[in-house]
Amino acid sequence: MSPIELIVPTRNRREKLVRMLNSVPAEANGAPVEVVIVCDGDRETERFLLSLGNPAFRVVLVAEHRGAVYCRNLATSVSRGAVLYATDDIEFEKGAIDRAARELAERFPDEDGVIGFAQSGNGKYSHAGVALVGRAFVARYPGRRLFYPGYYHFACQEILRAAETVGRFYFCEAARLVHFHPSFNAGHKDRTHVEARVRRGRDKALSFEREAQGLIWGIGKEAAR
Numbered sequence: 001m002s003p004i005e006l007i008v009p010t011r012n013r014r015e016k017l018v019r020m021l022n023s024v025p026a027e028a029n030g031a032p033v034e035v036v037i038v039c040d041g042d043r044e045t046e047r048f049l050l051s052l053g054n055p056a057f058r059v060v061l062v063a064e065h066r067g068a069v070y071c072r073n074l075a076t077s078v079s080r081g082a083v084l085y086a087t088d089d090i091e092f093e094k095g096a097i098d099r100a101a102r103e104l105a106e107r108f109p110d111e112d113g114v115i116g117f118a119q120s121g122n123g124k125y126s127h128a129g130v131a132l133v134g135r136a137f138v139a140r141y142p143g144r145r146l147f148y149p150g151y152y153h154f155a156c157q158e159i160l161r162a163a164e165t166v167g168r169f170y171f172c173e174a175a176r177l178v179h180f181h182p183s184f185n186a187g188h189k190d191r192t193h194v195e196a197r198v199r200r201g202r203d204k205a206l207s208f209e210r211e212a213q214g215l216i217w218g219i220g221k222e223a224a225r
Helices: 014-021 043-052 068-076 096-107 156-165 191-198 200-212
Strands: 004-010 031-040 057-062 082-085 090-092 114-120 131-133 169-179
Touching: 004 014, 004 068, 004 096, 014 043, 014 090, 031 043, 031 068, 043 057, 057 068, 068 082, 082 096, 096 114, 096 131, 096 169, 114 156, 131 156, 156 169, 156 200, 191 200
Parallel strands: 004 031, 004 082, 031 057, 114 169
Antiparallel strands: 082 131, 090 169, 114 131
């Protein structure tokens, strides 16, 4: 299996980010896990990460605040292997990434598939809210950009629809994580969460509009050429 690139956009959440990073193993199912952290208009976190001098992290700065979708696409467009997209306010349970990598290798040996993670701490979530995407599946997308660029933050629903449409999705109950979502975890609300929620209505409206038109990013006329 190709290397796994864990792609995490972050903004003003240093402590939460460190907690998440501490739950990431160096390898999963024999494949190295390479961490790419995209600092979304957040120079302070960039400086902090660079000061650590940790070769396991690749740090990318987006000079102006552009949102999680832009940050993820920036990283996936130059990815070389499988992509595990995640958020900075989660914690992977021990063995979770390894289990997802095993399922990807066994169910989709051609690496053309998507493995969804199970979440606790979040009452309602997409089965592709955090997911491991095989290298060949990433190649389906224009410019290897996994998320439709029109979204700001909420975009994983189209990856789920795309993978289910072509029979390439598996939800792995054993690959578990804790999501410290502020709607279900008191005291976890922060400015970054508020910024994202401001864009939620627009993202949802766009999702409904695209679904009504039968559009799925990465599928049909929106697939990579």
